[in-house]
Amino acid sequence: MYRSHVLVCGGTGCTSSNSPKIIETFEAQIKEKGLEDEVKVIRTGCFGLCALGPVVVVYPEGCFYSEVKVEDVPEIVEEHLLKGRIVQRLLYDETKSTEEVKPLKETDFYKKQKRVALRNCGVINPEDINEYIAYDGYQALAKCLTELKPEEVIQIVKDSGLRGRGGGGFPTGLKWSFTAANKADQKYVVCNADEGDPGAFMDRSVLEGDPHCIIEAMTICGYATGATEGYIYVRAEYPIAVKRLEIAIAQAKELGLLGKDIFGSGFDFDLHIKLGAGAFVCGEETALMTSIEGNRGEPRPRPPYPAVKGLFGKPTTENNVETFANIPTIIREGAAYFASMGTEKSKGTKVFALGGKIKNTGLVEIPMGTTLREIIEEIGGGIPNGKKFKAAQTGGPSGGCIPMSLIDTPIDYDNLTAIGCMMGSGGLIVMDEDNCMVDIAKFFLNFTVDESCGKCTPCRVGTRRLLEMLDKITSGNGTLEDLDKLEELCYYIKENSLCGLGQTAPNPVLATLKFFRDEYVAHVVDKKCPAGVCKDLLQYKIIADKCKGCTACARKCPVGAISGTVKNPHTIDTSKCIKCGACIETCKFGAIVKE
């Protein structure tokens, strides 16, 4: 028995800011003090509050130390672990309280969250199957294999109301029943972990923090649909997730929870990991299967649907990581428990990767029906630097944006679709008044032009034409007629593209046109970028009254465009200026403006 447990976040965010070295130092220091039999150091998955990483939590007190540096470790060991005195200066501000440490659950960030898919993330050591089992792991699988018939499993999933978390929102139980109904000598289960939406990292965090729940869920799906083999298709950019999955699969096989005759039921199931190689379109289910087969990841026309003819031409069920992550809880706690959360047509919870201009960047899981305002203002802690909220972008390159006027919309599949947005896989990027919405639309179009696989013309050529029009507008050469053409082409691409990538690629343009048409008009008519982003429409100017002549800007300017003598107002030569903004950053007097 250990008297204290030190949990250190080993997710990608905290690993990038040196958490492996922190773990090493903890272990060395604890050994030095002779505490190795009393204190255990555990590398966990993501705690969610990435903005404050690297994160260290010490139990039993539940102290949440944030932004810990390697140099802070000796102090924590000496003071906290040896002498039992909490290191107040490193505590997360919100958990500081006069008497004892305020539990994490009561902080604004965690209070409104409900963890189902992420229930074990930041709680267990993902590289130890025994910890997963201690938290009810593999109980759901045992229940399915020993007590339930495959059709009963499917009925439970149907009753739970679970819908696909990859963005489409198709009812999961129904999807499983389609595959189950087809007879074949071989069927497959595929887990889509090709999380390509830039700015989204929900699936990665589940794989890193709780890999066994995916293995358990895929095996359950295999049993329910009659499949004996599964593939997990993971982005190669997620090395930590891949490593933990490999460890988890090996451990599950060793204990007989994967492989032949699981739980003595006669049911066999085997799992393989396939690495992606960086192609956004592979997140589309048919493209993903083509890629697993070793080809260019181009989508196939549907029908035939994967439930009939999927991977290697066999009936296949494909679900996203977060969808699978909900399955063990649904089986264990029952469909009614899951269905008690959420809204009428969207049950359960949804994980969002909160990023952009928000204080608490990180991973949040909320019941469906929570409003965007609650996520941004309460959980997210609002916009930093006193800036004003402009929009939240969901669904990445396939999604839309939610403006201030709709911030009180309860988030679920149908509400978001109704306002011309989409749930997406869970990327939620907050933008403030300094972001230009035309530029954001252009950013996403740049992405889709790069990632269009080229198989069908509406997507390959259409997205490029859209990008060219946006370029024209942001460089100040657009006309009002272009805005109508833009919209017309968007609808054409949506209706005529082969797969989801092309069908949704115009969404960022349509959504920004709908909610921020005035910004487009400002670019076209006034030749101005109200947010001050589009470089071609900007001029940098020094306000003579405010300039003290300190010469800081002139020294900083990389192209020597600023001239003037000491203690006299300077001027910018706009023909030389490359609009890099270095001068604005340098000026202490707020004397430089862009307009």
Place this chain on the structure above:
Amino acid sequence: MLKKISKIPFSDTPEQAAKLDAIIAECAGDASQLMHVMQVAQDIYGYLPFEVQRKIADGMNVPLEKVYGVATFYAQFALSPKGKYAISVCLGTACYVKGSQGVLDELCAQLGIGPEECTEDGKFSLTACRCIGACGLAPVMVVNDDVYGKITASDVKGILAKYAE
């Protein structure tokens, strides 16, 4: 995605050749392992020269055009070598809205190269990548395995100086 194809003459060591032969032998006969073989080959050589693609095609008994097709389809496969220090700047949404484009522009200016290019001395190569998943640290740049988070354009010079040797 348009890829730059290296014109540097190909040469390899017997060790590299032996490793490549081993992985091809292991996977020959299963065409679905093609990407895996190419990923291992890229680990061995740092990129996929034409000669290596041909060897894979012959060994796996798939047409060369298919190997080339796969190599040009996926962003991960490089057809020209990377620099001693491979720099990537994240242009994922979270980094972009926090100004990573400015970081990339500054790197281009400092190094005198564009994205997907390598400096003449082979020391630095530059790529713009899509989301490494460290969105809490946005904007982020990576030099080989070192991650730099919450950076601005003015930090670029100092970071590059660390690799001046």
